Amino acid sequence: MTTCLRCQVKVSADHNQCPLCHAVINENTVPSLTSYPHYPETTNNKKLRVKIWLFITIIIISLSFAINAFTWEIKPITWAPIVSMASFYIWFVGKDLYQKFNINLIGKTLWKNYFFLSLVLVIIDLSTDFGRWSLNYAIPFLGILTGLIMTLWSVRNKSMWRDDIGYILLIVSINIIPLLLFFVKGGNVLWPSIISLIYGGLTILGLFIFSGKRLLYELQKRFHF
Helix, strand or coil, X not given: CEXXXXXXXXXXXXXXXXXXXXXXXXXXXCCCCCCCCCCCCCCCHHHHHHHHHXXXXXXXXXXXXXXXXXXXCCCCCCCHHHHHHHHHHHHHHHHHHHHCCCHHHXXXXXXXXXXXXXXXXXXXXXXXXXXXXXXHHHHHHHHXXXXXXXXXXXXXXXXXXXXXXXXXXXXXXXXXXXXHHHHCCCCCCCHHHHHHXXXXXXXXXXXXXXXXXXXXXXXXXXXXX
């Protein structure tokens, strides 16, 4: 047996090429009558497309800031940050869905979507005289919607106690954030934060009522207490 230096696979001595990379191993070996199964060469086109997409996104961001700066005297509106964050948001969330989306990673995808979409909304708010609508209304209700989608997904697919409990608790916990923003003077409207907090509390209460022992078991298994 001979070892291919590239692939580190064992190759029969009567073969002069690696079956994976087709590198010549022993030029003096007469080609064997037997042959290895054909392994189609795979190229990671998805990664290349994602990189091209990222490069195009960077070009769009750069051009938007340049155009915004050059046309400032004509129309002093700060629109470049909005275009930039929207473009980056589409790339960041879309690359996972395109490149390696797995049905089991729905919680992670929802969490990323909530975080970056919240950031996009805050930047849009800041770029349009900062009326605080993003902190007062958008973030609280976006947290409720994200948590509701995650919970319904887990219940429908009966995966709550195997894979999704950590993401459910994480997404529910973000419903505390709007109230914290209100207390640090980030927002100035209280009732959406209260609704968000009530939603999070009712979700956790429902988990304990319907499956308290299983919930505690999963928490002990994940957090080792």
